Amino acid sequence: MVDDLLERVRRYEPVFWKNPYKMPAAEALNQAPLSLKDVEDAFHRMQRFAPFVKKAFPDAKYGIIESPLVPLPNSSELTRLVPSPFSGPLMLKEDNYLPVCGSVKARGGIYEVLWYAEQVATTEGLMKSLFETEKLYSEEARAVFAKYRLVVGSTGNLGMSIGIMGRAFGFRVQVHMSRDAKEWKKKMLRELGVEVIEHEGDYTSAVAKARAEAEGDPRAHFVDDERSMYLFLGYAVAALGLEAQLRRATDETGYGLKVYIPCGVGTAPGGIAFGLKALFGDRVEVYLAEPTHAPCMLLGLYTGKLDQTSIYEYGLDGVTAADGLAVSKPSTLVSPLARVLIDGVFTVPDQFMIDMVKWLWTTNQIKTEPSANAGFYGLHDRAIHLVWLTGGGMMPDEVFQSYLEMAKQ
Ligand SMILES: *Cc1c(COP(=O)(O)O)cnc(C)c1O
Numbered sequence: 001m002v003d004d005l006l007e008r009v010r011r012y013e014p015v016f017w018k019n020p021y022k023m024p025a026a027e028a029l030n031q032a033p034l035s036l037k038d039v040e041d042a043f044h045r046m047q048r049f050a051p052f053v054k055k056a057f058p059d060a061k062y063g064i065i066e067s068p069l070v071p072l073p074n075s076s077e078l079t080r081l082v083p084s085p086f087s088g089p090l091m092l093k094e095d096n097y098l099p100v101c102g103s104v105k106a107r108g109g110i111y112e113v114l115w116y117a118e119q120v121a122t123t124e125g126l127m128k129s130l131f132e133t134e135k136l137y138s139e140e141a142r143a144v145f146a147k148y149r150l151v152v153g154s155t156g157n158l159g160m161s162i163g164i165m166g167r168a169f170g171f172r173v174q175v176h177m178s179r180d181a182k183e184w185k186k187k188m189l190r191e192l193g194v195e196v197i198e199h200e201g202d203y204t205s206a207v208a209k210a211r212a213e214a215e216g217d218p219r220a221h222f223v224d225d226e227r228s229m230y231l232f233l234g235y236a237v238a239a240l241g242l243e244a245q246l247r248r249a250t251d252e253t254g255y256g257l258k259v260y261i262p263c264g265v266g267t268a269p270g271g272i273a274f275g276l277k278a279l280f281g282d283r284v285e286v287y288l289a290e291p292t293h294a295p296c297m298l299l300g301l302y303t304g305k306l307d308q309t310s311i312y313e314y315g316l317d318g319v320t321a322a323d324g325l326a327v328s329k330p331s332t333l334v335s336p337l338a339r340v341l342i343d344g345v346f347t348v349p350d351q352f353m354i355d356m357v358k359w360l361w362t363t364n365q366i367k368t369e370p371s372a373n374a375g376f377y378g379l380h381d382r383a384i385h386l387v388w389l390t391g392g393g394m395m396p397d398e399v400f401q402s403y404l405e406m407a408k409q
Contacts, residue, residue, distance in 0.1 A: 111234025
C-alpha cells in the first residue's frame with residue numbers, strides 16, 4: 001500500500017496531520033520527566049534574576065522577559081491565504097518582540113544561561129543569597145565568569161540568546177553555526193565578543209561539533225538543544241505569563257483554545273505545550289508548524305521512530321528560508337513527549353512564510369522573520385486561535401526589506 005502522507009511529504013506538499021497517539025493532557029503529563037512544580041521553580045529563578053536583567057538590558061521592563069498578547073483585528077482577510085476555513089477570535093503571541101534577543105529563544109536560551117550563572121555564582125561565592133543577582137552585574141563578577149565557557153550549536157537564534165546573555169555576565173561563549181545561519185546573526189555575535197564557528201553541515205552536525213568541543217572541560221557548559229531540561233523549562237514558563245494575559249484578553253468561554261507554534265527541533269514548542277497543557281489541560285490544543293522542506297517532528301511522530309529518523313531518509317533536503325526551523329532530526333527529550341501531548345503537526349510552504357512577513361507588516365506593522373509566522377498556515381475550525389510568532393524583532397532593516405521584496409504581489 002502506498003502511504004499517502006509520506007508520499008506527499010516526499011513531494012514537499014503541505015500536509016496536516018492530526019496526532020492519533022495524543023493522550024488526555026493529565027495522562028500525557030504523567031509521562032513527562034518534569035512537573036508543573038519544575039516550571040514554577042524556573043519562573044521563580046527568572047524572577048530572582050530580574051534585577052540583573054534590568055541592569056544589563058534596560059529594554060526589558062522590570063527585568064521581566066515577556067511579550068505582548070495582541071488581537072489580530074483584520075483576520076478575515078487571512079481566510080484567503082490559508083488552506084482551511086477557520087473562525088473565531090485570533091490572537092498573536094509576540095515573541096518576535098521579546099526583549100534581549102527578539103525571538104522565542106529569549107525564553108529557553110536565556111533561562112539556561114541564568115541557571116548556569118547561578119551555579120557558577122554559588123560555587124564561586126559571588127552571592128550570599130540567591131536573591132543578590134544585581135551583584136553579578138559587576139567587574140568582579142565578570143572576571144570570575146570569564147573563567148567559564150558556554151558552548152552551543154545553532155541555526156542562529158539559539159546562538160544569539162546564549163551569546164547575548166552569556167556575554168552580559170562575561171562568560172566566554174562559543175557558538176557553532178550550521179550552514180543555515182544568517183550573516184547578520186553571526187556578525188552581531190562577533191561584535192559582542194562571541195567566538196562564532198561556521199560549519200558546512202546542518203543543525204544536527206553543528207550540535208555534535210559543539211558537544212564534542214565542550215566535552216571533558218569542567219569549565220565549559222554545553223547547551224544541549226536535543227536534551228536540555230533547562231531550555232525546555234525556560235520555554236514552559238511562557239504558559240504562566242500567557243495564563244494571566246488570556247484572562248485579561250478574553251472572557252469568552254465555550255470554545256477551546258487552539259495554539260499554533262513553529263517547530264524546529266521541538267524544544268521551544270514542546271516546552272510551551274507542556275506548560276500550556278499543565279495549566280489549561282484539555283481546553284488547549286497545540287499544533288506544530290514545520291517547513292515542507294524540514295518536517296522532522298512530523299516524520300518522527302508519524303513513523304514512531306522519534307529521534308531515530310531524519311528528513312534525509314525521506315529524500316528531503318532541509319533547505320528552507322525558515323532558518324530557525326531548518327532541522328533534520330527532532331529533540332531526544334521532546335519527541336517522545338510530543339507524541340502523547342501534541343494535537344497535530346502541519347507543514348508549510350516557504351513562499352507562504354515569506355508572503356506572511358509582508359502581509360503582517362503591511363496590514364499590522366508587525367515585524368517577523370519567515371520562521372516566525374508558520375503557525376498561521378494551520379488555522380482551522382472554530383476556536384479561540386493563538387498564533388505564536390517566534391522571531392524577527394532584531395532583524396536589520398536591509399534583511400527585512402529583502403524578505404518584503406521576495407514576497408508575492
Ligand atoms: C528556534 C526557533 C523556533 C523553534 O524552536 P525549536 O526549539 O527549534 O523547535 C521557531 N521559530 C524561531 C524563530 C526560532 O528561532
